Every structure is written in C-alpha cells, then in structure tokens.
Amino acid sequence: MNFTRGFRSRGPRDPRLPPGQYDVGSDWPVLTAETTPLVPTENWTFSVQGLVEQPSMWSWDEIKALPDSTYSGDIHCVTTWSKLGIAFRGVSVDILLSAARPLASASHVLATSHTGYTTNLPLSDVTGGRAWVVWEYEGQPLEREHGGPARLLVPHLYFWKSAKWVSGLQVLDHDEPGFWERNGYDDRGDPWLEQRYQGD
Amino acid sequence: MTTEAIPGSSSAIRVIDQPAPVPRPGKWQKAAVVEIRAETSTAKTFRLRLGGAPDYLPGQHFILRLTAPDGYTASRSYSVASAPDGSNDIELTVERLAGGEVSTFLHDEVVPGDELEVRGPIGGWFVWRGDTPALLVGGGSGLVPLMAMLRLARRTGRSDLVHLVVSVRGPDDLYYAAELSGPQTDVLYTRHVPEGWTRPPSRLRVEDLPSSMAPTTTAYVCGSSSFSDAATDAILGAGVPEDRIRVERFGPTG
Numbered sequence: 001m002n003f004t005r006g007f008r009s010r011g012p013r014d015p016r017l018p019p020g021q022y023d024v025g026s027d028w029p030v031l032t033a034e035t036t037p038l039v040p041t042e043n044w045t046f047s048v049q050g051l052v053e054q055p056s057m058w059s060w061d062e063i064k065a066l067p068d069s070t071y072s073g074d075i076h077c078v079t080t081w082s083k084l085g086i087a088f089r090g091v092s093v094d095i096l097l098s099a100a101r102p103l104a105s106a107s108h109v110l111a112t113s114h115t116g117y118t119t120n121l122p123l124s125d126v127t128g129g130r131a132w133v134v135w136e137y138e139g140q141p142l143e144r145e146h147g148g149p150a151r152l153l154v155p156h157l158y159f160w161k162s163a164k165w166v167s168g169l170q171v172l173d174h175d176e177p178g179f180w181e182r183n184g185y186d187d188r189g190d191p192w193l194e195q196r197y198q199g200d
Numbered sequence: 201m202t203t204e205a206i207p208g209s210s211s212a213i214r215v216i217d218q219p220a221p222v223p224r225p226g227k228w229q230k231a232a233v234v235e236i237r238a239e240t241s242t243a244k245t246f247r248l249r250l251g252g253a254p255d256y257l258p259g260q261h262f263i264l265r266l267t268a269p270d271g272y273t274a275s276r277s278y279s280v281a282s283a284p285d286g287s288n289d290i291e292l293t294v295e296r297l298a299g300g301e302v303s304t305f306l307h308d309e310v311v312p313g314d315e316l317e318v319r320g321p322i323g324g325w326f327v328w329r330g331d332t333p334a335l336l337v338g339g340g341s342g343l344v345p346l347m348a349m350l351r352l353a354r355r356t357g358r359s360d361l362v363h364l365v366v367s368v369r370g371p372d373d374l375y376y377a378a379e380l381s382g383p384q385t386d387v388l389y390t391r392h393v394p395e396g397w398t399r400p401p402s403r404l405r406v407e408d409l410p411s412s413m414a415p416t417t418t419a420y421v422c423g424s425s426s427f428s429d430a431a432t433d434a435i436l437g438a439g440v441p442e443d444r445i446r447v448e449r450f451g452p453t454g
Contacts, residue, residue: 002315002317003269004266004267004314005309006314007266007268007274007305007309009270010301019273020275022301036429080263080275080277180325182324184224184323197322198224199224
C-alpha cells in the first residue's frame with residue numbers, strides 16, 4: 001500500500017461512513033448545476049407515469065394527505081461528504097407506486113424534476129421502504145436550496161439520485177441514464193461499493 | 201479551494217443537451233508534489249506531476265487522497281487551476297480550512313518531493329472547451345476553475361473569447377493576482393478596496409458585467425451558494441438566458 005508521509009488517521013473511523021467519505025458535521029453543502037428554481041406549492045405536482053396501470057398525479061395537498069413516514073439516518077454525496085444521523089419526513093415511494101401499479105415489465109424509473117433534471121434508478125432501489133418523497137428536514141420545511149418544497153430521497157445511494165424539486169417518476173422497462181449519469185457518473189451509485197463514475 | 205465537485209443531487213437544467221464526451225477519470229495514480237506556492241495567507245497551489253500527460257478540460261476537478269499507515273484514507277475533490285499544456289503536471293489550489301482534515305495536512309505537512317494520490321478528471325458539465333464565448337464569474341476561491349479557463353484562453357491565443365469577473369473581500373484574498381490584469385479581467389472588492397480604487401466596496405451588481413456580450417455566450421459561475429445566487433441574478437439581468445448559465449457551488453470541505 002502507498003501511504004502518505006506524515007498522514008495519520010484521527011482515531012477510529014465512524015462505521016457509518018462509506019469508503020472515501022468524510023463527516024461534514026452540521027454543514028450541508030449545496031450543489032446544483034444551475035439556478036435555484038422557485039416552485040410554489042400551488043403549482044407543485046408529483047406524477048407516476050409510463051409503464052403503469054394507472055397513471056397518477058398528486059397535488060401538494062393531496063400528497064401531504066397520504067400516510068407519512070420518517071427516514072432517520074445518513075446521506076452520502078459523491079463529492080465525498082456524508083451527513084450522519086439526520087431525519088427527513090415525507091411519503092414512501094411504495095405508497096405512490098402502489099397507486100399507479102407498475103406493469104410486470106417495469107424494471108427502472110427515471111426520476112424527473114420540475115427543472116428538467118433527471119436521474120435513473122432501478123425499480124428495486126425505490127421500493128421496499130428505501131425511497132421517499134420528502135418535504136421536511138429535521139422537523140422544518142425543506143429549504144428551497146435543498147430541493148424544497150419536496151425532493152426525492154434515496155439515502156442508500158449517492159445523493160445525486162435524490163432529485164431536488166422532484167416532479168415525478170417515469171416507469172420504464174429499461175435503464176435510461178439521467179443528467180449526471182450521461183455526464184460520467186455511475187448508473188447505480190452505491191456508496192458502499194464506491195460506484196462514483198461510469199465503470200466503477 | 202474546494203469546489204465540490206459536481207453533482208448536487210440535482211439541478212435546474214432547462215435544456216438538457218446530450219453532452220459531448222469529456223475526459224473521464226482513470227484509476228488512482230501517484231502524484232509527486234513538485235512545487236508549492238502561496239496564493240494568499242490561507243491558500244496554496246500544489247503543482248503535482250503525474251505519470252503521463254493528463255487529458256482534462258478547464259472546469260474539471262481531481263480527487264486527492266491521503267492514506268495513513270493503518271489504511272485509513274481521506275479524500276477531497278479540488279478543481280484544477282492549471283490549463284492543459286501537454287506537460288505531466290496539474291495544479292490544485294487549496295484553501296486551508298481550520299480543522300479541515302485534508303486541507304490542513306496539505307498546508308502544514310506536505311513539502312515538495314512528497315507523493316500523493318489523485319484520480320480524475322471528473323465532471324462533464326462545468327467545463328469549457330476553449331472555443332466558445334464565455335463569461336466567467338467567480339467569488340473567492342470559486343475563481344479556481346475559472347482561472348483554468350482563462351489560462352487556456354491565453355495559452356491558445358483566444359483571450360477574445362473570455363471575460364472574467366472575480367469578487368473577493370479585499371486585495372489580500374485575491375488568488376493569482378499577478379495574472380488578473382488586462383482587458384479580459386475585472387476584480388471586484390466587497391469589503392476593502394486597494395488605495396486609489398474608484399469603485400466603492402460592493403457585492404457584484406449587473407453594472408459590473410460586460411454591457412455587450414455575444415449571444416452565444418455561456419456564463420460559468422463558481423462560488424458559495426449565496427454568491428452564486430446573486431451572480432446568477434446579475435447575469436440574467438445582463439441578458440444571458442437561464443439555459444446558458446452553468447453554476448458550480450461549493451460549500452466547506454475540509
């Protein structure tokens with residue numbers, strides 16, 4: 001192994017940190033590729049379309065009336081920071097998909113944002129209690145710069161998969177690379193396998 | 201500096217272009233420190249020599265990794281400050297952040313002759329290929345990737361394509377000061393101005409941007425989140441459409 005002259009670890013590593021990640025503490029860096037959009041809740045909708053029996057759309061009031069749940073845990077950004085022990089509240093993607101009923105051929109989703117951003121995910125990564133549409137962070141409304149009024153949350157994958165200003169899921173029978181995935185980032189993005197870039 | 205590399209879970213991409221191919225990261229490679237220069241009292245540039253000539257575009261970044269004898273590693277991503285010139289070298293400028301595990305080590309321990317590890321280049325959106333009009337707007341250490349663009353333009357004799365506006369608190373906070381003169385560059389001070397400076401200290405305003413720009417100009421904004429929002433508003437005010445503005449925000453990375 002090549003080690004760096006003079007560099008020492010700062011005590012035991014937090015087991016919640018995937019390889020190559022560090023604990024950013026109370027900061028929450030904001031990373032977006034363009035301008036921060038204003039998406040008023042009056043105009044906000046979330047839809048599930050594509051290969052489903054019942055294409056579905058929820059308004060802000062409708063989605064907030066669904067049974068909510070909380071994710072408590074960690075998030076991991078591909079740029080090497082992680083935030084540990086935080087909580088989001090929203091609705092499980094399972095509930096949204098069960099209303100739309102994906103066809104048997106469905107294998108992937110393309111998450112879309114009110115801004116045009118897209119990111120692709122296997123259906124198995126957004127089902128089974130592992131993905132949410134969230135509108136609350138640590139008990140407060142999700143800030144606009146972090147994707148408010150609502151964003152996708154898929155915390156077991158790198159955080160670019162958790163589309164800000166989320167507008168819906170397009171259910172597909174194949175994988176279709178989204179914005180960052182076409183720009184060299186991995187199609188799956190598992191932080192524990194360090195799937196950062198295409199080919200990792 | 202610590203631009204945090206690119207993907208924030210999302211972005212406001214009004215027009216999604218199929219991006220042209222960009223240089224992709226290879227494997228981890230050794231990088232010998234050949235020179236260290238102070239840019240300001242808190243920023244140093246590290247010139248790193250790789251095993252071969254790196255293929256990269258201005259705006260891309262590299263991940264730098266430190267490894268302890270027990271196998272522990274710490275990694276951070278840093279924008280490249282240099283422009284590709286056919287040599288085996290890249291330059292990374294690193295702001296020293298108090299308590300920052302990697303930046304304090306780089307500043308306080310690393311000397312020429314040391315060997316680090318890097319992987320890159322990374323990023324395919326915030327890149328300039330050197331052949332289109334570009335407005336470069338940076339705040340503080342957000343200057344770093346824009347400097348790579350300016351350096352490429354100068355090296356290839358295409359300075360006419362770029363205009364750089366950098367905003368810093370005061371003269372002591374300005375990186376690469378010796379290179380920031382001439383018609384392609386404007387320096388704005390938000391707190392302290394040099395003696396004899398006519399523009400009073402102020403944040404970036406629309407009047408600080410060029411009054412006429414080619415319609416095909418792409419704006420590249422790099423800085424803190426609040427700087428990026430203010431700069432974006434000014435650039436929109438100067439007539440650059442939203443879908444021609446690319447933003448790289450960064451937060452603290454130690």
